[in-house]
């Protein structure tokens with residue numbers, strides 16, 4: 600498998616191991632960082648790669664920069680050019696996962712908003728281990744943070760303290776992953792992915808006010824489900840006890856792609872195997888991201 604050769608900082612390519620950031624920068628001291636995980640998939644027949652939904656990732660990044668009052672906001676064209684150069688410089692021979700971080704690189708006080716800098720790195724990514732078999736989830740005793748404390752709808756680094764505590768607890772409790780509940784005890788999301796379940800044949804996902812990240816993969820699934828079945832996904836508040844009546848469940852995200860969930864709190868989801876709708880949506884997702892399907896060419900930016 601290929602290895603990262605070059606990393607990009609503030610538009611300049613440099614050897615991967617030479618990246619540096621001051622430890623007293625606000626990015627390190629106060630986690631003053633927003634970031635994205637973006638994928639560039641190999642397009643089998645064209646011998647090239649395509650970013651998946653790059654414009655949407657940049658829009659979410661810009662929303663984060665605005666909310667955090669960064670003194671500079673990068674535009675789509677600039678970042679697209681930077682990421683294209685980054686991928687080309689790394690000469691990948693399989694799918695690429697890109698981490699794009701924008702932060703206050705200046706040192707200073709809590710209210711410092713610049714100078715702003717960015718780092719982009721391209722890495723290979725192995726297929727998630729639960730992709731075929733499905734995973735077990737446990738409902739965490741850590742509560743999902745809320746819009747009025749640290750808004751989960753932006754992808755800021757600080758939010759991942761909450762996610763990490765949840766993930767570590769799940770691991771020590773013997774689960775493959777976790778689900779977090781809101782302060783009201785309603786289902787929110789997993790530490791690094793959104794949640795879908797099927798109940799009475801209907802696909803359901805917690806709504807955007809359930810303290811979730813405004814996930815691009817979630818939106819992709821909502822769109823494709825409607826196009827494939829003619830039905831709308833129910834976006835609504837989900838009670839914890841509904842989890843135990845689900846016929847199917849899965850997690851989704853750019854990094855995780857679509858991961859079937861086969862048990863929650865040690866109760867089987869449906870028959871405890873990967874469900875048919877989950878399999879159908881996964882296959883459709885991979886066909887779309889790789890351009891095997893002609894649908895939604897506007898979601899793919901060919902490099």
Ligand SMILES: Cc1ncc(COP(=O)(O)O)c(C=O)c1O
Pocket residue numbers: 636762788789790791792793811812813814815816817851852853854
């Ligand atoms: C907390 C959280 N929720 C959901 C997602 C999925 O978001 P997306 O589909 O935009 O990658 C992620 C992954 O980035 C995440 O970190």
